[in-house]
Amino acid sequence: MKPVANLTDSEAAASSLDQTSTTLNIAIIGFGTVGRSVARILSERSSADLRLTHIFNRQIARKRVGELPETIRWTEDINDVLSSDADVVVELIGGLEPASEWIRRALKSGKSVVTANKQLIARHGAELVRLARENGQHIAFGASVAGGVPVISGLQEGLAGDELVELYGILNGTCNYILTRIESAGVSFAEALQEAQKLGFAEADPTDDVDGFDARAKLTILARTGLRVSADLESISAKTISSIEPVDFEYAKLLDCTIRQLSRARKTSKKLFATVGPALVHASSPLARVEGARNLVMSTGKFGGETVFGGHGAGGHPTAVAVVSDLIAIARSRQVNGAALNEAEGEIPTLSVSPDFTSRHYLRFTVQDEPGIIASLATIFSRLGINIDSVFQKPGYSKSKLPFVITLEPCPASLVEKALTQIASLKFHVQPCLNLPILD
């Protein structure tokens, strides 16, 4: 960090209130939508605490924009950044490599790091935090979960005094957009996905989003930050939303519910219960009311009860706000030696992960109608000690492809899976059974 120099009068007046003001030199690596937003916000700030000094991108010539200060060094050689006087590297290239290597090199060369890279933090966060600490640096990742929703700092700071036991989140805007479109327009999953792709809300290859891998990485980071539990990313089960059909929203409505892609984690002394996938949520829940591509996180604390954080989960500007907020936090922390930024003291235990939440369940069967279907299902459930709560069959469907719904009283997800394995061998199925938890 360098002392403030070349201030305008008003900046000098402002900074004179604060005897320890310093300016952080910032390097952005990866100059896409978020990078450009970060550069714009930095250029519009009146405070002199953050100065953009380097921008790295492949084929940098085509990225160059005129309205930024002439002093910025534009480069396509990462060594220009890593050997520079930048105090903080903002990593926005995404992906595991070379991001991981470059972040490590930055930390080792005495630079702090701000990143929006959820896959990297979910997999290597603990190790990178340790590396940062060993080098007297910070690594901040507020932009890696839910973009502009300030949930990482909320869990680290605002709720630090509580002991959080549970987190629920709508963490993937693409899924939320697709599901709300199936709900409101009655279109199929494929049509809703196509729409989302046209509008730029979904990638050409949507697997990461719709199959829950994106949300799973975010949940891993939230569990570590909020529940203070370390979990192996791959051990969290992720279910796709692609099996949801318009008829499921009709049945969900009969149950006063809607369907959302939900990420949830509950900590017990021995296990971390965690899953990502579509679930029925009651219409009165804040989770049911998250519209379009928004994100929402609900935490439950032992003392403070339920807290909600909501906002724009993605997009250049909201994500850039999270990046700049992290930069400001590093600037404020000033001392470049000492503990890692906002990182609570103490060990974070690694718990084994179980998907085996106990809840009510929604089972949608699609069958070739014949007498005795309900009876044969009921027999299997009853043998396993599972109680049926209700049976719904909406009129107007063909007998040869008839959807109907059974809801089950609360029981462990593993028991339902066991019943469904037996049920799968029955001959009347036209499609596999759709099994969703119902959240109360």
Place this chain on the structure above:
Amino acid sequence: MKPVANLTDSEAAASSLDQTSTTLNIAIIGFGTVGRSVARILSERSSADLRLTHIFNRQIARKRVGELPETIRWTEDINDVLSSDADVVVELIGGLEPASEWIRRALKSGKSVVTANKQLIARHGAELVRLARENGQHIAFGASVAGGVPVISGLQEGLAGDELVELYGILNGTCNYILTRIESAGVSFAEALQEAQKLGFAEADPTDDVDGFDARAKLTILARTGLRVSADLESISAKTISSIEPVDFEYAKLLDCTIRQLSRARKTSKKLFATVGPALVHASSPLARVEGARNLVMSTGKFGGETVFGGHGAGGHPTAVAVVSDLIAIARSRQVNGAALNEAEGEIPTLSVSPDFTSRHYLRFTVQDEPGIIASLATIFSRLGINIDSVFQKPGYSKSKLPFVITLEPCPASLVEKALTQIASLKFHVQPCLNLPILD
């Protein structure tokens, strides 16, 4: 601050990860519901960063509880605290005096302060922050607004990178409880208030809550923290919710709205628009869905758009979580010299306050019915250039005390007031007109 001593093995193992661990000695002044919750949370924490050393209260003997560590010094002499080795004083006595004097003395004697005292911070926050800074101390007040909702830290940290322009809040749980009861049970304001008093949600003298003075103090603090604007508390107009009747919820429903006590502030280059009072909010807004005694704050940023923070606005445990989170932030900041905790650099301008928001308006008249009432109202509105949007009259009311509603197209609140002054002199009124803004 003292080095960690006498750790258990697991604490020692945890703290060895962090070379700069220190223990803060904490004194609580005011040992009521929140104070007891703070003591309990501190006693249950495994980390050795915070140690409760002093508890002050008048008539301390009757406050003493057995389950806290024997090393705690219980006292009814404030000098025992102010001359002690406590590093942080937690002020929970409320009111302006002696809280103000004791906080000043604590800061001057080299102690940081955590407070839940909204009236004090709303009036003297700027000066106390300055005093803290001059003495190399921190003053933190996360518990002063919306209890357990981590909105102060959210605005100071998570959204620091944005430039916030507007804040909307449901900041008073008592009002929200009363209004939701009038709505759901159709009871009168007086009955709902009585219920709230019985349940402990309202004070014997409810003026501060129902007339908006409590919310106004919180809005002043939010405006300073989030919008970075200083405003004179008394200059923010506060309107009572006591004029709301069940019929208003019926009419609001026809407009797809409900009624909430709303605190709002919008910053422009020259003015701070700010008011507290009942308003119509659209049923789809998160503000409409805040239940019972919950709180919610929505902020709008230039870059990040809308962000929502929600949770328990009051109660011993949620407020205590906010206090302990502030204590942890002070412990983490470690350096007791330097800039004030989380306080952004730069000057905070004082803007003049205007209640003159432009919005649609809901006017509920209660009249002795006679021909020509609408015509005479329409004449006055039209002369002032105000457009009527709709007229509603529900059947079933007595002609001698007939409530009906006119909604106006967007216009400045001051213009509506001007029209209502002229309208007040007309002879058909049985009750004064109720005038509420409609938020879009």
